[in-house]
Amino acid sequence: xxxxxxxxxxxxxxxxxxxxxxxxxxxxxxxxxxxxxxxxxxxxxxxxxxxxxxxxxxxxxxxxxxxxxxxxxxxxxxxxxxxxxxxxxxxxxxxxxxxxxxxxxxxxxxxxxxxxxxxxxxxxxxxxxxxxxxxxxxxxxxxxxxxxxxxxxxxxxxxxxxxxxxxxxxxxxxxxxxxxxxxxxxxxxxxxxxxxxxxxxxxxxxxxxxxxxxxxxxxxxxxxxxxxxxxxxxxxxxxxxxxxxxxxxxxxxxxxxxxxxxxxxxxxxxxxxxxxxxxxxxxxxxxxxxxxxxxxxxxxxxxxxxxxxxxxxxxxxxxxxxxxxxxxxxxxxxxxxxxxxxxxxxxxxxxxxxxxxxxxxxxxxxxxxxxxxxxxxxxxxxxxxxxxxxxx
Numbered sequence: 001x002x003x004x005x006x007x008x009x010x011x012x013x014x015x016x017x018x019x020x021x022x023x024x025x026x027x028x029x030x031x032x033x034x035x036x037x038x039x040x041x042x043x044x045x046x047x048x049x050x051x052x053x054x055x056x057x058x059x060x061x062x063x064x065x066x067x068x069x070x071x072x073x074x075x076x077x078x079x080x081x082x083x084x085x086x087x088x089x090x091x092x093x094x095x096x097x098x099x100x101x102x103x104x105x106x107x108x109x110x111x112x113x114x115x116x117x118x119x120x121x122x123x124x125x126x127x128x129x130x131x132x133x134x135x136x137x138x139x140x141x142x143x144x145x146x147x148x149x150x151x152x153x154x155x156x157x158x159x160x161x162x163x164x165x166x167x168x169x170x171x172x173x174x175x176x177x178x179x180x181x182x183x184x185x186x187x188x189x190x191x192x193x194x195x196x197x198x199x200x201x202x203x204x205x206x207x208x209x210x211x212x213x214x215x216x217x218x219x220x221x222x223x224x225x226x227x228x229x230x231x232x233x234x235x236x237x238x239x240x241x242x243x244x245x246x247x248x249x250x251x252x253x254x255x256x257x258x259x260x261x262x263x264x265x266x267x268x269x270x271x272x273x274x275x276x277x278x279x280x281x282x283x284x285x286x287x288x289x290x291x292x293x294x295x296x297x298x299x300x301x302x303x304x305x306x307x308x309x310x311x312x313x314x315x316x317x318x319x320x321x322x323x324x325x326x327x328x329x330x331x332x333x334x335x336x337x338x339x340x341x342x343x344x345x346x347x348x349x350x351x352x353x354x355x356x357x358x359x360x361x362x363x364x365x366x367x368x369x370x371x372x373x374x375x376x377x378x379x380x381x382x383x384x385x386x387x388x389x390x391x392x
Contacts (some may be wrong), residue, residue: 017062018062020061022055022056023093025051026051051092053075054092058096061099065102067085077119080123082125094147097113099151101149106155109148109155113148116144117145118141120144121138121144176192202275203312204233204312209226209230209249212227236269261294262301263294263301264301265297266301271308271322279312279317280324281322282322283324284321284323286324287327292385295362296385300324300331303335303381306353307369308322310352311339316339316340317337317339319339320338321334321337323336331378332381334381335378336372336378340376366382
């Protein structure tokens with residue numbers, strides 16, 4: 001914990017952090033100049049002073065790595081040329097080369113590193129009269145190259161860690177966005193289901209309640225029948241609502257609490273409920289009727305349900321027709337009514353038509369809807385008989 005706190009403190013004090021190597025080098029220089037063949041003696045002030053002078057720029061090594069590397073190298077080469085007997089290993093230049101390699105481009109780091117290595121080796125060999133590629137001259141070349149290589153390795157490691165962290169953050173952000181998108185889609189889907197169920201059945205209940213109210217005094221038998229239809233439609237609405245809400249249940253909930261989703265097999269019951277609400281409906285089927293994917297069946301059922309509900313609420317129609325045409329690859333669903341041209345429409349939100357388009361698009365189909373020239377309204381849906389395979 002203490003080490004972490006020290007690192008955080010140093011991260012907030014750049015100059016102190018950058019100056020630590022300089023302090024260490026000065027201490028090492030004091031010890032190196034105080035050691036001799038016959039034992040310890042007083043440190044050589046001149047040698048320590050030159051080391052301290054070359055270390056001063058290191059205080060700014062993280063802010064200006066290239067100028068610091070050039071300046072420390074110039075001081076070290078000057079000491080090696082003017083006072084070869086007092087010159088130590090150019091440690092300040094090695095620290096500066098390491099810092100430059102960690103904070104600049106690879107091309108810049110190696111250009112300066114190789115140039116500095118050649119310069120240090122050449123000056124040392126010339127002032128000490130040694131071969132260029134032998135002994136301590138070559139060792140100084142190796143030191144400078146090693147400092148540059150170490151800095152380059154650290155820079156690459158830091159970049160790799162930064163890329164890993166960036167990928168992790170991006171992956172987590174993508175997961176969050178995907179989760180939000182799925183939640184939104186699920187909300188829209190459930191809202192669409194609830195709209196279809198509630199709008200259809202409440203419309204029928206409202207119409208039948210009006211009939212019962214109108215006939216209660218004059219024809220009690222027919223009023224009683226209307227009340228029976230209200231009861232049946234209410235029960236059906238509750239069953240469908242229970243099935244829709246069942247989509248929100250957890251996987252470990254009892255499976256018998258979920259009712260089957262409706263399909264084209266339930267179309268006759270749907271049409272019968274509309275007829276009891278006072279709107280005659282005719283159903284025709286062409287082609288070869290056959291079982292479809294559950295999502296296609298549900299989509300076709302809901303489109304027909306919404307179209308008939310809109311007709312009952314808004315069209316002032318005397319008759320509606322539902323046509324199912326099973327083609328080779330496409331199911332054509334057409335719902336028309338004979339409402340008068342420019343019939344007054346009741347209040348509506350437009351969510352029903354939007355829901356039709358969303359449902360058809362979700363399974364790869366299309367929906368077109370609009371008034372007919374001769375009067376009335378037509379809804380045409382083209383749905384694939386099979387869902388397209390999912391591509392990965």
